[in-house]
Amino acid sequence: MLNFKEVELSDINRLGEYLKYQEFRTCDFTAGAIYMWRDYFYSEFAIHKDMLIFKVAYPTRGTSFSYPIGKGSTDEAMKAIEEYTRANGLELKFCTLPEKAMEYVKFRYGDKCHFITSRDWYDYLYNAESLKTFKGKKYHGQRNHVNRFKREYPNHKYHRITQENLGRVVEAFDKYFVPSDDASSSELKEARRAREYLNYFLSFNHLGGFIEVDGEVIAFALGEVVKDTLFVHVERAVTDYHGSYQMIVSEFAKDYATDGVIYINREEDVGDPGLRKSKLSYKPIRLLEKYCAHIELFE
Numbered sequence: 001m002l003n004f005k006e007v008e009l010s011d012i013n014r015l016g017e018y019l020k021y022q023e024f025r026t027c028d029f030t031a032g033a034i035y036m037w038r039d040y041f042y043s044e045f046a047i048h049k050d051m052l053i054f055k056v057a058y059p060t061r062g063t064s065f066s067y068p069i070g071k072g073s074t075d076e077a078m079k080a081i082e083e084y085t086r087a088n089g090l091e092l093k094f095c096t097l098p099e100k101a102m103e104y105v106k107f108r109y110g111d112k113c114h115f116i117t118s119r120d121w122y123d124y125l126y127n128a129e130s131l132k133t134f135k136g137k138k139y140h141g142q143r144n145h146v147n148r149f150k151r152e153y154p155n156h157k158y159h160r161i162t163q164e165n166l167g168r169v170v171e172a173f174d175k176y177f178v179p180s181d182d183a184s185s186s187e188l189k190e191a192r193r194a195r196e197y198l199n200y201f202l203s204f205n206h207l208g209g210f211i212e213v214d215g216e217v218i219a220f221a222l223g224e225v226v227k228d229t230l231f232v233h234v235e236r237a238v239t240d241y242h243g244s245y246q247m248i249v250s251e252f253a254k255d256y257a258t259d260g261v262i263y264i265n266r267e268e269d270v271g272d273p274g275l276r277k278s279k280l281s282y283k284p285i286r287l288l289e290k291y292c293a294h295i296e297l298f299e
Helices: 009-019 031-037 074-087 099-112 128-133 137-152 166-176 185-204 244-256 273-281
Strands: 044-048 051-058 062-065 092-098 113-117 123-127 157-160 207-213 216-226 229-237 263-265 286-288 290-295
Touching: 009 031, 009 044, 009 051, 009 185, 031 185, 031 216, 031 229, 044 074, 051 074, 051 092, 074 092, 092 099, 099 113, 099 290, 123 128, 128 244, 128 263, 137 244, 157 244, 166 185, 166 207, 166 216, 185 207, 185 216, 185 229, 207 244, 216 244, 229 244
Parallel strands: 062 092, 229 263
Antiparallel strands: 044 051, 051 062, 092 290, 113 290, 123 263, 123 286, 157 207, 207 216, 216 229
16 A cells, blocks of 8 residues: 655655656656645655655645656556555546656546646746757847847856855845735745745755846756756746846756756746746747546546
8 A cells, every 4th residue: 555755855855766767858747846836735755666656635636646757667556546546535636647648547547537738737848959049030039138138237147056155046035036015825835935945956956057247146047957858946037137037048058958958848837927928938849738637447
């Protein structure tokens, strides 16, 4: 029987050893995203025969399970999930299934499975080289922003975030990126998640970079690499500095999209119109669809 436990700070590096087997390029199977969203989804995990399985409370869907990840048998892990749901009187549901995983579930359960999806949760996948340079006609807008930034702030500098300079980035976050008291609940929660990840991302061996102007930190990004994809979990810039967002996108890509990294995942827009417009402006090569599935196995 599966034995689930809550996701805690001390678990993240261990989970990463299983998540490196993911082939989907979706952010839901990354250690950073799992850590940041663990409280929102009440995330728990179990290890079964070298396979990692998550149990979450998915909004409007109730208790759901992730697609198993690891070096073991997917079939064995799925059997374990079925036994767990049967023993605990739960419906068999899966969440955030990438397309490849959905095909497996469809094959396994046939007409007993029913899928739903939401555009709000699709990940944006980009060509890494394109975000490094913004070459070509379709990127003329981003390129113009970068060139203006370089003209107006010729003494700007980009640095990797290290333990020695982390405090400067934390100070900048608290100065510039904490929402006002009248912000929405979702904005406040998202900021808390980002701030917490900033505190601990180095202990996960994750990646960070920032841009300074006249000694002031005005933009930063945090993420991780899984196989051929750089995942950007947090990105902030002071918009008073024209082109600061385009600059951190480009500099972070130049720094970390190397050694076989050919894609960048900048995650979903959660249905926010402004965020959707921004993510589309960087010209994704693909939107990575995700599905939830309800299996009528015990009915």
